[in-house]
Amino acid sequence: MPIRTILVGPPGVGKGTQSAMMEERLGAKPLSSGMIFRAEIEAETDLGELAKSYIDRGELVPNGVTIQMMLKRLRSAEVQQKGFILDGFPRTVRQAEALDEELAKAKIELDAVISLEVDESVIVERLSGRIGCTKCGEIYHRINKPPKREGFCDKCNSPLFVREDDQPSTILERLKVFRANTAPVISYYEAKGKLIKVDASQDPDVVFAEIVEKLGL
Ligand SMILES: [Zn+2]
Numbered sequence: 001m002p003i004r005t006i007l008v009g010p011p012g013v014g015k016g017t018q019s020a021m022m023e024e025r026l027g028a029k030p031l032s033s034g035m036i037f038r039a040e041i042e043a044e045t046d047l048g049e050l051a052k053s054y055i056d057r058g059e060l061v062p063n064g065v066t067i068q069m070m071l072k073r074l075r076s077a078e079v080q081q082k083g084f085i086l087d088g089f090p091r092t093v094r095q096a097e098a099l100d101e102e103l104a105k106a107k108i109e110l111d112a113v114i115s116l117e118v119d120e121s122v123i124v125e126r127l128s129g130r131i132g133c134t135k136c137g138e139i140y141h142r143i144n145k146p147p148k149r150e151g152f153c154d155k156c157n158s159p160l161f162v163r164e165d166d167q168p169s170t171i172l173e174r175l176k177v178f179r180a181n182t183a184p185v186i187s188y189y190e191a192k193g194k195l196i197k198v199d200a201s202q203d204p205d206v207v208f209a210e211i212v213e214k215l216g217l
Helices: 015-026 033-042 046-056 063-075 077-082 093-105 120-128 168-191 204-214
Strands: 003-008 029-031 083-087 112-117 130-133 139-141 195-199
Touching: 003 015, 003 168, 015 029, 015 083, 015 112, 015 204, 029 033, 029 063, 029 077, 033 046, 033 063, 046 063, 063 077, 063 083, 063 093, 077 083, 093 168, 112 168, 112 204, 120 130, 120 168, 168 195, 195 204
Parallel strands: 003 083, 003 112, 029 083, 112 195
Antiparallel strands: 130 139
């Protein structure tokens, strides 16, 4: 049976890692709005052109357009057959409600919404230790994955830097946005009896095992 899930959690909680593990081991297709925008824009579809017109003006792509693109992917033969893992969408209760409506119309049943949970202090520690290579983009971590020579990339010897996204002030701002917009999405699905809570402070393999267990696979 294909699994149909949504992954939610604050930035830095490990959604990307779990999404990749779920694709590799459970066969479901990860879908993020960024991925879908790129695919539609590259294929020069009407929806893609519409999304691009907003992006080019530096505006947010409206909910309706994002949902239409998402739905097109959800209805595709590949996703119907393999299942899906939505990552980073829905971000707001309004998007969740619109998605629900469209899923019901398309007769697609959601199995579960997986909430990856961890203390904010852990996230700040994880993200603020990240340093990236200015040249090849390799990511290191001061504690978990230090470079062999401090301040320089193992692969290409270029200097390492703290990315804008990983500056402490940016991290706190991103967590604030998450609390304001996406935390209500978690309550929304909890009220619908769809929520699975997973302790994401553990090792990625342990987190994955807990997801599989709680999904009843
Ligand atoms: Zn490098």
